[in-house]
Amino acid sequence: MSASNLPAQPDGARERIGVYVCHCGSNIAATVDVEAVRDWSAEHLGDRGVVVARDYKFMCASTGQELIEQDIKELGLTRVVVAACSPHMHEKTFRGACRRAGLNPYLCELVSIREQDSWVHTDRTAATAKAEAIVAGGVYRVAHSEALEPFRVPIDPATLVVGGGIAGISAALEIADAGFPVHLVEREPSIGGHMAQFDKTFPTLDCAACILTPRMVTAGMHQNITLHTWSEVTDVAGYVGNFTVTIKHRARYVDTALCTGCGICQEKCPSKVVDTRYEAGLGYRKGVYTPFPQAVPKYPVIDVENCIYFEKGTCGACKKLCPTGAIDFDQKDEEVTVKVGNIIIATGFELFDARRVEQYGYGRMPNVFTSLEFERMSNAAGPTAGRIVLRDGVTEPKAVGIVHCVGSRDRNYNNYCSAICCMQSLKFAHLVREHTDATVYEFYIDIRAPGKAFDEFYQRVMEEGSVFVRGRVAAISDTVRLPDEEAHQGRLIVSVEDTLAGVQRRIPVDMVILSSGLEPATDAQEVARRFGITCSADGWVIERHPKLDPVATMTEGVFAAGCALGPRDIPASVANGAAAAARVLARIQEGELALEPIRATVDQERCSGCRICNDLCPYSAIVYHGWEQVSEVNPALCQGCGVCIAACPAGAISGSGFSDVQILSQIDGLLTALGGAPPGPAVEEREAVPA
Amino acid sequence: MSATFLYYPGCSMDGSARAYASSLEVVCRVLGIDLHEIDDWNCCGASEYVSLSQAKAHALVGRNLALAEQQRNGSSTLVAPCSLCYVNLAKTDHYMRKDRGLAASVNAALEAGGLAYTPGAVKVRHLFEVIVEEIGLDAVHAAVTRPLAGLTVAPYLGCLVTRPDYDGRWASKEHPVAFDRLLASLGAEVVDFPLRTDCCGGHMTQISPDTGFELIRRLVDAADRLGADMLVTLCPMCQMNVDAYQGEMNRHFHTHHHMPILFFTQLMGLAFGATASELGFGSEVVSARHALGRIGIEVPVAEPPPDATDGPPVRPRREKKPQGLPMPVMPDETEAVR
Amino acid sequence: MPGSGQADPPSVREGDFLREVIAATAGDSRLGCCIQCGTCGGSCPSAADMDHTPRMLFAMIRAGLRGEVLRSTTPWMCVSCYFCAVRCPQEVHIPDVMYAVKAIATREGVMPDSTAPDFSRTFVSNIHRYGRSYEVGLAAKHYIRHYPLRLPGMAPMGIAMVTKGRMGFAPHRIRGVAGLRAILARAEELERDGATREVPA
Ligand SMILES: Cc1cc2nc3c(=O)[nH]c(=O)nc-3n(C[C@H](O)[C@H](O)[C@H](O)COP(=O)(O)OP(=O)(O)OC[C@H]3O[C@@H](n4cnc5c(N)ncnc54)[C@H](O)[C@@H]3O)c2cc1C
Ligand code: SF4
Ligand code: SF4
Numbered sequence A: 001m002s003a004s005n006l007p008a009q010p011d012g013a014r015e016r017i018g019v020y021v022c023h024c025g026s027n028i029a030a031t032v033d034v035e036a037v038r039d040w041s042a043e044h045l046g047d048r049g050v051v052v053a054r055d056y057k058f059m060c061a062s063t064g065q066e067l068i069e070q071d072i073k074e075l076g077l078t079r080v081v082v083a084a085c086s087p088h089m090h091e092k093t094f095r096g097a098c099r100r101a102g103l104n105p106y107l108c109e110l111v112s113i114r115e116q117d118s119w120v121h122t123d124r125t126a127a128t129a130k131a132e133a134i135v136a137g138g139v140y141r142v143a144h145s146e147a148l149e150p151f152r153v154p155i156d157p158a159t160l161v162v163g164g165g166i167a168g169i170s171a172a173l174e175i176a177d178a179g180f181p182v183h184l185v186e187r188e189p190s191i192g193g194h195m196a197q198f199d200k201t202f203p204t205l206d207c208a209a210c211i212l213t214p215r216m217v218t219a220g221m222h223q224n225i226t227l228h229t230w231s232e233v234t235d236v237a238g239y240v241g242n243f244t245v246t247i248k249h250r251a252r253y254v255d256t257a258l259c260t261g262c263g264i265c266q267e268k269c270p271s272k273v274v275d276t277r278y279e280a281g282l283g284y285r286k287g288v289y290t291p292f293p294q295a296v297p298k299y300p301v302i303d304v305e306n307c308i309y310f311e312k313g314t315c316g317a318c319k320k321l322c323p324t325g326a327i328d329f330d331q332k333d334e335e336v337t338v339k340v341g342n343i344i345i346a347t348g349f350e351l352f353d354a355r356r357v358e359q360y361g362y363g364r365m366p367n368v369f370t371s372l373e374f375e376r377m378s379n380a381a382g383p384t385a386g387r388i389v390l391r392d393g394v395t396e397p398k399a400v401g402i403v404h405c406v407g408s409r410d411r412n413y414n415n416y417c418s419a420i421c422c423m424q425s426l427k428f429a430h431l432v433r434e435h436t437d438a439t440v441y442e443f444y445i446d447i448r449a450p451g452k453a454f455d456e457f458y459q460r461v462m463e464e465g466s467v468f469v470r471g472r473v474a475a476i477s478d479t480v481r482l483p484d485e486e487a488h489q490g491r492l493i494v495s496v497e498d499t500l501a502g503v504q505r506r507i508p509v510d511m512v513i514l515s516s517g518l519e520p521a522t523d524a525q526e527v528a529r530r531f532g533i534t535c536s537a538d539g540w541v542i543e544r545h546p547k548l549d550p551v552a553t554m555t556e557g558v559f560a561a562g563c564a565l566g567p568r569d570i571p572a573s574v575a576n577g578a579a580a581a582a583r584v585l586a587r588i589q590e591g592e593l594a595l596e597p598i599r600a601t602v603d604q605e606r607c608s609g610c611r612i613c614n615d616l617c618p619y620s621a622i623v624y625h626g627w628e629q630v631s632e633v634n635p636a637l638c639q640g641c642g643v644c645i646a647a648c649p650a651g652a653i654s655g656s657g658f659s660d661v662q663i664l665s666q667i668d669g670l671l672t673a674l675g676g677a678p679p680g681p682a683v684e685e686r687e688a689v690p691a
Numbered sequence B: 001m002s003a004t005f006l007y008y009p010g011c012s013m014d015g016s017a018r019a020y021a022s023s024l025e026v027v028c029r030v031l032g033i034d035l036h037e038i039d040d041w042n043c044c045g046a047s048e049y050v051s052l053s054q055a056k057a058h059a060l061v062g063r064n065l066a067l068a069e070q071q072r073n074g075s076s077t078l079v080a081p082c083s084l085c086y087v088n089l090a091k092t093d094h095y096m097r098k099d100r101g102l103a104a105s106v107n108a109a110l111e112a113g114g115l116a117y118t119p120g121a122v123k124v125r126h127l128f129e130v131i132v133e134e135i136g137l138d139a140v141h142a143a144v145t146r147p148l149a150g151l152t153v154a155p156y157l158g159c160l161v162t163r164p165d166y167d168g169r170w171a172s173k174e175h176p177v178a179f180d181r182l183l184a185s186l187g188a189e190v191v192d193f194p195l196r197t198d199c200c201g202g203h204m205t206q207i208s209p210d211t212g213f214e215l216i217r218r219l220v221d222a223a224d225r226l227g228a229d230m231l232v233t234l235c236p237m238c239q240m241n242v243d244a245y246q247g248e249m250n251r252h253f254h255t256h257h258h259m260p261i262l263f264f265t266q267l268m269g270l271a272f273g274a275t276a277s278e279l280g281f282g283s284e285v286v287s288a289r290h291a292l293g294r295i296g297i298e299v300p301v302a303e304p305p306p307d308a309t310d311g312p313p314v315r316p317r318r319e320k321k322p323q324g325l326p327m328p329v330m331p332d333e334t335e336a337v338r
Numbered sequence C: 001m002p003g004s005g006q007a008d009p010p011s012v013r014e015g016d017f018l019r020e021v022i023a024a025t026a027g028d029s030r031l032g033c034c035i036q037c038g039t040c041g042g043s044c045p046s047a048a049d050m051d052h053t054p055r056m057l058f059a060m061i062r063a064g065l066r067g068e069v070l071r072s073t074t075p076w077m078c079v080s081c082y083f084c085a086v087r088c089p090q091e092v093h094i095p096d097v098m099y100a101v102k103a104i105a106t107r108e109g110v111m112p113d114s115t116a117p118d119f120s121r122t123f124v125s126n127i128h129r130y131g132r133s134y135e136v137g138l139a140a141k142h143y144i145r146h147y148p149l150r151l152p153g154m155a156p157m158g159i160a161m162v163t164k165g166r167m168g169f170a171p172h173r174i175r176g177v178a179g180l181r182a183i184l185a186r187a188e189e190l191e192r193d194g195a196t197r198e199v200p201a
């Protein structure tokens, strides 16, 4: 097919197209002959409507944008093609320039000659020819572009925050303080997250409870915050500005209207179990419990799996002894539905399961502890009342080994650095030295202490006399191997190469603390699916842009904060929470939101109701109307990815901004420029042919 | 019930490990295992050939794999009773699968002997894995007629069964419990042997005896401390090192260990009711007479019985920790054999 | 360093030797990804007898210290226990690298001061002769040659091995020994021609 086969543009309304080729400094110009592309476009694309072609060093600079604006006004351009970087980078920029000059922004096409050309080729001649073809594709396509208007959706002023750790609490407080309602959902009986388990926090060693409790209490009493603890989100429907969220309140078996939080039930409950959650397995709790005394809310829950009444139908001590009669064994799980405009995911992290590194013997050797166990042990309110002791509960250790990078920076487990554990290990060294006379060894690969006052803390710990051994621990054993270890029978022996001395060492200690890495919550992928967001293979929520949009997700109206995004410390989690809140508040203030009009639409006449598209949509944007047997795209959820369009066997779905005719024209442009005549009928005829 | 496998015995089986070979025969008879020995197999090269020339080392093993492929009959599982043979066979197959250049050059060499090997054509397994997984502990347990009650054993796997584990079959590479379970199914008392996958010294007894003796000492010392009557192994090299060099090791360190080391098949045979002499008992250098005598099993005399004062020292068992902080909750230990 | 008389600038030598070792290792050794954490050196049951820990050896390979590496006892002391391999956080195929270094050293006749290379050679010559190995006889031979002082102590063991029928007097010779030799000869040729494996770029 030659160029003449293409649908002629409406007579008299022939488009006037401007082509702008960017050098991107030398990013493009070093590999692509930019001037040649400019001249070629002017010469060969004139019959396709190109009336002007220019090149410029940085099209995205304000001077570059002004070139376009000027041409639109002076030459009466009706279409613009910019050949530069990926649309991810600057599509908005150039569309903005068009809008300022009075041209509908969707009549501007950005084609990539950097990511798809200059960066991936070395042959200048071939790269230049490819750039010409890419420009031609853009020119052919833009002629079929339509002027589009963004969708406007109203924003519900309420916000859902999922996860009541420090990140979630911070976000909730910011929004609530600004005067807007927040639903804070936490699956444990109390908010607080991991921070509630700590004694001191690095690097300043503030008492965790002292700084966290006031925030928890404020959140609990805030008139704009509705707490949903012991709860989980089970369903999310709708779209940005208009989400409908179903929250399941698990039965507490305690009537919160009557309970005063006196604690008598906990005191009297005869069922005592190891608390693997809050006490990290180092302490006990009762069958009816609040995880810790400062819990918010203060109401206990009954753990039915460990309650004698639920197991055998007897006991009922709590019910008999509760002074207000608040215990209610007949309570049922309840579901509530709330409407929110935005969502913040702050589901935090879980500690890497140290049993997986079997050579460290956690679970086999009693005096190997995890970092969270040690946090509880060093906590004055913890199971040992802050005494640093071995598993026997009485003996103070004479030597303690702290093992870095457990399950992190290791291709056998997690390949990433967990970021906080070096500092946490240093904190532990300080705490051990503070409470005991023990020798402390830090076994590390690298000390990663890049935060404010972090390295100074490292130096302080060295000054306090902790011993630093640079070497990743190979194994921990409780078995004497060398004859001269006889004296250390019954202790733990840490095998390590002291890499700075270049020798293998076997260091006897009494206690080992494993600085386990951070992992996403076990149900992270499931949560992500429910909220329509994506996680990396590791399970951390993916940011919309890792640098420039670090608390937004790919889904409009869903933000993330804290360790849900990846390992980070408390200050960063708090900052994230505030940042996500700021983004949400800006939306609420605007009252409505403009959405990209690049959307798919289903032609209801053509739709056969096969439902193939329904499950393919990655954003769950397609609804099926059973009674009419047709599918429909919810424009507020659709992100314009095009999957459904390609999949529809009836060819019933088309996309504004990427119609078949646009895409086929672009292909024709590419092929024509490359000298190959594309086979097959003209675009107009093919348009109706299903993909 | 009958299970057929290709079989690569390895050089030790008709040398230092005859007891392994004869007891394996008994075990196969009882469990209905049919082992087809590869005709005219050659040495696997131990850990030596690969030190001199990688190409030749892989070609050497390649010949065995090629013969095994040729002689496949019903089963393509190639069973090796020696850990070193097992790893060498598995390694060449693994790298031929991973590295096309290597596969091509091994085959180019094999061509000179009129042979060829298709990477992946045989599945190399250790005898022990096959017994635990293909035959199963239930079948083993069902065949027991004389439970080994009263015998305390330390399960010793050595290095190579669970490491490097090219096909990722072992979830636990350092503290696997499959061997414990097998021995327990024979009725023996099994100690939790922390050095179960430590090194026996390998060729160190040759090239650096001091190192080798130290590695042996650790094993017997730990087994002694746990009150084990004997170590139980599944590798001729481990057996040879710990058994034959134990005397010299004792002299070297001025110690008096007397820790017999036997093949797991010998204990299986005993539990299945075979006689001690059928199973090659008595051929061990460090005699198991004393230990087996205690459970009423007579071992033929081939050397003067060990001096009474030389008998195994009685050591206290490891005590359970008294009450204190709770131990971490472990996953269900009865799950999965590994 | 101008005028220092140094042969190659270190930068040239460094990468070259690392590449050479990687190319001599079967499969993907991942040696270039070592983070020098020392897990291998801490795990190694033979570390005490090595002149450099495995980790150190890898640093030396990277630094291009070819001579020192090839003369090192480290690879010869490796017992192939694979503890390092399963624990290495970078999945470096450490024992395979050890084999590769030994093979290069053997080819060039640069041997450390150790009886290990000799043991390997004796072992291998047995295979060439019989197609099988002759473990106990070999051990005896090696002890006579290298640790004669230990022999009196070892005698009871030797006697026991013989009386208990665990020591054959000559190994069994396989039928296909000629074919085996042809295969090994061809492998040697191929290796000499450098066609053993595709060298990654
Ligand atoms: C041993 C240790 C010591 C540390 N010490 C320090 C320190 O000294 N200083 C410092 O700055 N940082 C420290 N940190 C890091 C600190 O813990 C984190 O930065 C912080 O806890 C992150 O807060 P978060 O709210 O993002 O996550 P989290 O604290 O994990 O909170 C997440 C919350 O979400 C809830 N949740 C999860 N999934 C769901 C769901 N599906 N539905 C509802 N709720 C859900 C969880 O129950 C939890 O309450 C330490 C970390 C560890 C492991
Ligand atoms: S009924 Fe259950 S929760 Fe209440 S006291 Fe008894 S065991 Fe505890
Ligand atoms: S922060 Fe430190 S201890 Fe934690 S994974 Fe990173 S390097 Fe290892």
Ligand code: SF4
Binding pocket: C033, C034, C035, C036, C037, C038, C039, C040, C041, C054, C055, C058, C084, C087, C088, C089, C090, C091, C092, C094
């Ligand atoms: S364990 Fe692996 S990464 Fe660490 S020093 Fe050894 S080879 Fe390098």
Ligand code: SF4
Binding pocket: C040, C043, C044, C045, C046, C047, C054, C077, C078, C079, C080, C081, C082, C083, C084, C085, C094, C095, C098
């Ligand atoms: S395989 Fe070799 S280098 Fe690695 S730990 Fe074992 S003996 Fe040491």
